[in-house]
Amino acid sequence: MTETEIGSLETEMNRGFLHILVLALLEKDMYGYAMAKHIEGLGYNVEENTLYPLLRRLEKNGWITSKWELGEDRPRKFYAVTSAGRVLRAGLLDIWKNQNRILDEINKENADVQ
Amino acid sequence: MSNKLEAYLEEIGHFLSGREEREEVLSEIRSHILEKTERESGGTADEALDRVIAAYGPARKVAEKYLDGRPIIAPAYKRHLFRYTSIVFAWHAILTAAAVIFKEDFIVFPFLFIPRLGVMEALMYLPTAFLADLGIVALILYFVTQRGKEVKLPWPRFGVDLDEVKTPSRSFWSRIGTAIGAVIMIGVTAFAVFLFARHQTIFFTNLDFTRARPLFTLEAGRLISLIVIAMFAASTVSLVVKLFTRSRWVDAVSNVVSLALIGLLLRQPYDNLFTVAIPERLLPKIKFGLKFVLLFVALLVTLDLIKNIVIIARRKLARRDR
Numbered sequence: 001m002t003e004t005e006i007g008s009l010e011t012e013m014n015r016g017f018l019h020i021l022v023l024a025l026l027e028k029d030m031y032g033y034a035m036a037k038h039i040e041g042l043g044y045n046v047e048e049n050t051l052y053p054l055l056r057r058l059e060k061n062g063w064i065t066s067k068w069e070l071g072e073d074r075p076r077k078f079y080a081v082t083s084a085g086r087v088l089r090a091g092l093l094d095i096w097k098n099q100n101r102i103l104d105e106i107n108k109e110n111a112d113v114q
Numbered sequence: 115m116s117n118k119l120e121a122y123l124e125e126i127g128h129f130l131s132g133r134e135e136r137e138e139v140l141s142e143i144r145s146h147i148l149e150k151t152e153r154e155s156g157g158t159a160d161e162a163l164d165r166v167i168a169a170y171g172p173a174r175k176v177a178e179k180y181l182d183g184r185p186i187i188a189p190a191y192k193r194h195l196f197r198y199t200s201i202v203f204a205w206h207a208i209l210t211a212a213a214v215i216f217k218e219d220f221i222v223f224p225f226l227f228i229p230r231l232g233v234m235e236a237l238m239y240l241p242t243a244f245l246a247d248l249g250i251v252a253l254i255l256y257f258v259t260q261r262g263k264e265v266k267l268p269w270p271r272f273g274v275d276l277d278e279v280k281t282p283s284r285s286f287w288s289r290i291g292t293a294i295g296a297v298i299m300i301g302v303t304a305f306a307v308f309l310f311a312r313h314q315t316i317f318f319t320n321l322d323f324t325r326a327r328p329l330f331t332l333e334a335g336r337l338i339s340l341i342v343i344a345m346f347a348a349s350t351v352s353l354v355v356k357l358f359t360r361s362r363w364v365d366a367v368s369n370v371v372s373l374a375l376i377g378l379l380l381r382q383p384y385d386n387l388f389t390v391a392i393p394e395r396l397l398p399k400i401k402f403g404l405k406f407v408l409l410f411v412a413l414l415v416t417l418d419l420i421k422n423i424v425i426i427a428r429r430k431l432a433r434r435d436r
Contacts, residue, residue, distance in 0.1 A: 048150075049170055049176045050179065052139070052142055052146070056135065074148060
């Protein structure tokens with residue numbers, strides 16, 4: 001398998017993960033650049049040109065809200081999760097945990113076979 | 115503020131034009147780029163800004179991420195595009211042939227307009243008609259896709275299934291068949307060239323080649339013979355090439371060459387054609403019959419060409435989707 005193929009599959013896997021990640025991060029009000037840096041600090045990298053369109057889609061669906069604030073020298077758009085967003089996050093986390101559990105069990109089965 | 119940043123934002127804005135969130139999206143990107151440049155390079159120097167803009171990505175790709183990803187034609191309808199176009203074009207071709215034969219216009223405004231055409235005009239008209247048919251079918255499928263509802267489109271079946279996108283496997287016997295065909299065509303072509311070299315024609319009224327009597331007058335016979343020999347040669351080359359490759363391009367190119375040669379034959383005036391005496395009242399009927407047969411062959415070759423182009427396109431799509 002080539003790096004390009006892994007990269008393309010990783011992009012697909014990231015889609016769901018990024019939703020959970022952003023909805024979890026936005027328990028605290030944050031703006032885009034700060035979110036990207038925070039995620040980077042945790043050892044994960046999210047492209048800026050992916051993060052902002054995702055934020056827009058989440059906002060359109062009512063899962064997060066936003067407001068412009070004039071901090072320091074320039075305006076910044078701060079986001080926060082809504083109650084609908086929290087419900088969504090809980091649902092996505094359940095799915096994600098269940099997927100992890102299934103993979104763990106299969107790994108255990110494979111280890112027993114070997 | 116940097117002109118480069120504004121030019122970049124303007125380019126993104128161009129791709130987002132018509133969308134109500136455009137200005138807000140651009141403001142957010144501007145704010146992000148300026149902050150990143152300032153924090154990560156300690157100033158808004160042009161070089162640092164260039165780096166940050168380059169890292170953000172090409173304007174078109176950035177804009178595309180804000181656009182909903184609905185395709186112009188849904189993947190499930192791509193096969194309908196080719197099948198429906200084939201059906202519409204088949205009708206178009208039949209009506210075009212009728213327009214030539216009956217010397218009539220066919221108008222169904224605004225969907226169809228086939229003026230009264232001569233044979234050559236008809237041959238020129240058909241490729242344009244194909245593109246128009248493809249466009250109309252694509253437009254209908256576009257509207258069906260954009261409606262976003264579940265629509266079950268009818269799926270007419272043909273005797274020849276253009277869905278077969280796999281390259282057909284070539285058995286030993288099919289290769290033998292192609293080889294025999296190639297040998298026969300080489301023999302036919304060689305014999306035609308031999309006759310032409312000796313008699314300047316390949317059409318005779320008798321089969322005794324020692325005292326051959328040409329069917330056509332010298333000039334007409336020479337030209338028609340050369341065109342027919344070229345057709346034999348094209349078929350021979352096509353068969354020989356098909357021994358080594360299974361590409362549909364070979365058939366498509368062979369179709370195009372045949373169409374060009376049939377076109378040349380159709381251009382002939384067919385006056386003073388025969389060396390033998392033909393009753394005056396029969397001549398127009400013979401001319402009409404000849405043109406009709408040639409036009410019919412041209413129609414069959416055109417349909418075969420369309421089939422080959424569709425199969426080539428479908429194979430390309432299948433490879434791309436894999």
